[in-house]
Amino acid sequence: MDLFSASAEQETAIKAPLAVRMRPRTLDEFVGQEDVVGPGRFLRRMLESDNLCSIILFGPPGTGKTTLAQIIANTTGAWFERLNAVSAGIADIRRAVEGARERWKFYRRRTVVFIDEIHRFNKAQQDALLPHVEDGTITLIGATTENPYFEMNSPLLSRIRIIRLSPLKMEDILALLRRAIADSERGLGKLDLAIDPDSLETIAMLANGDARVALNILEQAASGPGSRLDKEAVFKVTGQRVQLYDKQGDQHYDIISAFIKSMRGSDPDAAVHYLARMIEAGEDPEFIARRIVICAAEDVGNADPLALVVASAAVDAVRFVGMPEARIPLAQAAIYVAAAPKSNAAYLAIERALDDVRHQNCGQVPVHLRDANYAGAQKFGHGRGYKYPHDFPGGYVAQEYLPEELRGVKYYHPAERGWEKELAARLNALRASKAKE
Numbered sequence: 001m002d003l004f005s006a007s008a009e010q011e012t013a014i015k016a017p018l019a020v021r022m023r024p025r026t027l028d029e030f031v032g033q034e035d036v037v038g039p040g041r042f043l044r045r046m047l048e049s050d051n052l053c054s055i056i057l058f059g060p061p062g063t064g065k066t067t068l069a070q071i072i073a074n075t076t077g078a079w080f081e082r083l084n085a086v087s088a089g090i091a092d093i094r095r096a097v098e099g100a101r102e103r104w105k106f107y108r109r110r111t112v113v114f115i116d117e118i119h120r121f122n123k124a125q126q127d128a129l130l131p132h133v134e135d136g137t138i139t140l141i142g143a144t145t146e147n148p149y150f151e152m153n154s155p156l157l158s159r160i161r162i163i164r165l166s167p168l169k170m171e172d173i174l175a176l177l178r179r180a181i182a183d184s185e186r187g188l189g190k191l192d193l194a195i196d197p198d199s200l201e202t203i204a205m206l207a208n209g210d211a212r213v214a215l216n217i218l219e220q221a222a223s224g225p226g227s228r229l230d231k232e233a234v235f236k237v238t239g240q241r242v243q244l245y246d247k248q249g250d251q252h253y254d255i256i257s258a259f260i261k262s263m264r265g266s267d268p269d270a271a272v273h274y275l276a277r278m279i280e281a282g283e284d285p286e287f288i289a290r291r292i293v294i295c296a297a298e299d300v301g302n303a304d305p306l307a308l309v310v311a312s313a314a315v316d317a318v319r320f321v322g323m324p325e326a327r328i329p330l331a332q333a334a335i336y337v338a339a340a341p342k343s344n345a346a347y348l349a350i351e352r353a354l355d356d357v358r359h360q361n362c363g364q365v366p367v368h369l370r371d372a373n374y375a376g377a378q379k380f381g382h383g384r385g386y387k388y389p390h391d392f393p394g395g396y397v398a399q400e401y402l403p404e405e406l407r408g409v410k411y412y413h414p415a416e417r418g419w420e421k422e423l424a425a426r427l428n429a430l431r432a433s434k435a436k437e
């Protein structure tokens with residue numbers, strides 16, 4: 001019997017939480033994640049052949065990471081050792097490695113080291129694992145809710161296969177709930193619950209793809225033998241959906257990305273949706289406001305210059321008003337930017353100009369444009385020949401402003417949308433008159 005098997009029996013023997021008692025023991029009991037454990041998939045083939053390699057199980061809470069590790073422990077012929085990155089250190093890693101060496105030397109038995117919350121290991125601790133993963137002394141299985149590409153060292157990642165788990169689907173959560181209600185040994189079967197048809201769907205919706213949350217809600221809502229499980233009982237436990245959002249992790253980046261792309265894609269409804277998710281999760285409102293300002297300049301630009309004004313006003317409003325009222329100017333600005341005509345011409349113009357500045361000889365500032373306000377400047381000819389536009393009809397006179405090396409270069413190409421269409425017509429007229437001179 002290995003560590004995980006013993007632990008599982010002990011947990012079942014005592015009054016463990018329902019989510020622990022109902023943890024699947026084999027792949028056949030495992031629900032969901034068909035892309036990972038379905039027939040012919042890598043992880044299933046690895047277990048069936050008992051040919052383990054180092055892996056990282058990466059996904060949100062309640063998606064089966066620890067359960068899969070326990071199933072591996074129950075099915076493999078290897079010795080299984082479990083560490084938790086919150087409490088383990090380099091000394092624990094060394095002890096595990098030394099035990100693995102002795103086990104292989106005397107018994108020809110492999111060692112699998114499972115590290116829960118492996119993203120909490122610092123660089124030195126991850127470096128301590130590297131040589132032993134590389135030479136095969138240990139097979140590493142890590143579990144993390146954080147994107148390993150953000151949290152783990154590249155050398156270690158290059159030697160490990162990353163397996164991503166997704167939030168469970170509604171039908172998967174419902175299957176787990178029904179199994180728990182029917183199971184008289186580990187579940188709630190002995191309670192003889194009266195189940196309202198829509199109560200399980202409510203639990204599955206509130207759980208947001210997290211099996212542990214769903215089973216916890218079920219256990220708390222089932223008040224005792226013969227009790228009725230209905231929506232009212234469920235909402236007494238939790239009145240709102242559990243939002244999956246980590247301000248330092250994947251969800252932070254995914255949701256802000258969707259928010260920006262919704263504004264850029266002119267979908268105010270989607271923009272407000274993702275804004276609401278960030279607000280509900282406690283995201284910094286100034287961070288949200290900064291992203292709206294950037295989108296107003298980058299994606300709306302001069303197609304509607306007022307978008308930047310509205311977005312900048314939202315920044316001031318957030319600082320002045322504070323939450324929760326600041327949600328209103330944030331929504332106003334996000335909706336305005338999403339609904340505005342779009343042009344990234346200003347963004348592309350500065351990118352083209354920066355590319356020239358970085359990669360070619362851009363020449364000197366033309367003499368007639370140089371500063372002539374300091375003593376001795378006139379001796380160098382600075383400002384000589386400069387034409388003051390306001391001295392000419394229409395406030396415009398044709399003259400060269402770019403360095404000689406860039407004469408004729410066009411960085412700004414206005415879009416034919418919104419107010420920028422009028423800008424384009426005006427600039428084309430000015431360029432035409434300049435070409436005639």
